Amino acid sequence: MDVITSAAILPLLLGCLGVFGLFRLLQWMRMKAYLRNAVVVITGATSGLGKECAKVFYAAGAKLVLCGRNTEALEELTQELSALRATTAQTHKPRTVTFDLTDPGAIIAAAAEILQCFGCVDILVNNAGISYRGAIMETPVDVDKRVMETNYFGPVALTKALLPSMIKRRQGHIIAISSIQGKISIPFRSAYAASKHATQAFFDCLRAEMEQYEIEVTVISPGYIHTNLSLNAITADGSRYGVMDKTTAQGRSPVAVARDVLAAVGKKKKEVVLAGLLPSLAVYLRALAPGLFFSLMASRARKERKSKDS
Ligand SMILES: NC(=O)C1=CN([C@@H]2O[C@H](COP(=O)(O)OP(=O)(O)OC[C@H]3O[C@@H](n4cnc5c(N)ncnc54)[C@H](OP(=O)(O)O)[C@@H]3O)[C@@H](O)[C@H]2O)C=CC1
Numbered sequence: 001m002d003v004i005t006s007a008a009i010l011p012l013l014l015g016c017l018g019v020f021g022l023f024r025l026l027q028w029m030r031m032k033a034y035l036r037n038a039v040v041v042i043t044g045a046t047s048g049l050g051k052e053c054a055k056v057f058y059a060a061g062a063k064l065v066l067c068g069r070n071t072e073a074l075e076e077l078t079q080e081l082s083a084l085r086a087t088t089a090q091t092h093k094p095r096t097v098t099f100d101l102t103d104p105g106a107i108i109a110a111a112a113e114i115l116q117c118f119g120c121v122d123i124l125v126n127n128a129g130i131s132y133r134g135a136i137m138e139t140p141v142d143v144d145k146r147v148m149e150t151n152y153f154g155p156v157a158l159t160k161a162l163l164p165s166m167i168k169r170r171q172g173h174i175i176a177i178s179s180i181q182g183k184i185s186i187p188f189r190s191a192y193a194a195s196k197h198a199t200q201a202f203f204d205c206l207r208a209e210m211e212q213y214e215i216e217v218t219v220i221s222p223g224y225i226h227t228n229l230s231l232n233a234i235t236a237d238g239s240r241y242g243v244m245d246k247t248t249a250q251g252r253s254p255v256a257v258a259r260d261v262l263a264a265v266g267k268k269k270k271e272v273v274l275a276g277l278l279p280s281l282a283v284y285l286r287a288l289a290p291g292l293f294f295s296l297m298a299s300r301a302r303k304e305r306k307s308k309d310s
């Protein structure tokens with residue numbers, strides 16, 4: 001009886017594995033085809049995650065429009081990309097567009113320039129961002145506004161400027177690089193967490209409204225990544241924080257996160273959380289036991305204040 005059972009189960013198991021393997025292969029091929037020759041716009045391409053995204057999308061055969069505030073840094077990246085060897089797909093010389101996301105007029109002009117690069121935009125990766133360190137009571141509203149302008153109003157304005165051409169073609173994909181802090185708020189990050197919560201909300205609304213035009217929206221929420229984010233963060237008085245925090249230094253490699261971003265885009269995922277166990281559990285705790293989560297955050301604030309005072 002046992003022999004008969006295992007004789008029947010084995011082919012079934014192998015069949016299932018085969019079907020699964022075939023499904024994964026088809027998914028991989030579809031993803032490759034989706035990214036090859038796609039016109040991909042990446043903001044904040046001069047550093048960290050944006051720079052690594054540029055490398056993986058370039059290697060996948062995308063036609064890149066690299067955006068940033070620093071023309072020289074963008075040119076350097078273009079040279080770096082041209083020197084990349086290990087690519088399986090045919091690569092394309094990237095274009096660059098320089099503008100500041102806190103300048104609404106510049107965004108409108110930049111969108112027109114972006115569209116002229118390759119004639120259309122298939123994928124927009126809203127990656128650029130800054131973080132913040134400070135206590136709410138010590139932070140003037142101007143600082144909150146600066147963070148919101150960079151992380152929220154800038155990407156929203158760029159998205160709105162590029163959407164009409166996507167709608168016309170009934171084709172396009174908008175990506176928002178949010179953060180775990182778009183889902184939970186931790187003390188001394190008010191402006192940053194608020195900007196990322198707003199990002200999550202806006203792009204969730206956009207996804208629903210764009211379905212009729214077949215435009216995809218992906219919100220990506222990473223945990224800590226080893227980039228210059230903490231170094232570049234602004235403080236309560238508006239100055240640069242300039243410290244590589246331990247949490248940032250111990251974060252995931254931006255190379256690995258960029259690969260996950262590429263996969264999420266290629267699979268047209270609607271939402272991805274790219275974080276370890278503790279931050280992921282914290283998201284569930286916030287939703288299921290908010291009282292407990294708030295107590296933990298209050299205790300974290302007390303501890304942080306104490307260590308600052310001593
Ligand atoms: N690092 C982390 O732990 C995490 C990061 N993220 C998110 O990832 C994204 C990328 O950040 P990351 O790579 O880590 O940080 P970096 O500081 O390394 O890169 C930020 C990028 O954004 C650009 N940028 C900043 N302000 C503006 C502006 N006003 N106009 C145009 N571009 C601007 C920077 O340009 P410039 O070189 O000119 O300063 C830079 O290219 C951000 O949205 C961040 O919130 C999310 C979760 C975790």
Ligand SMILES: CCCCCCCCCCCCCCCC(=O)OCC(=O)COP(=O)(O)O
Pocket residue numbers: 131132179180181186189192222223224225229230233245247248275278279281282285296
């Ligand atoms: C059921 C048990 C649940 C236990 C949960 C305990 C709660 C622990 C709190 C964990 C907080 C995690 C914060 C993660 C923050 C994060 O990953 O942020 C990513 C960023 O955007 C980093 O930006 P920053 O400027 O803050 O460096």
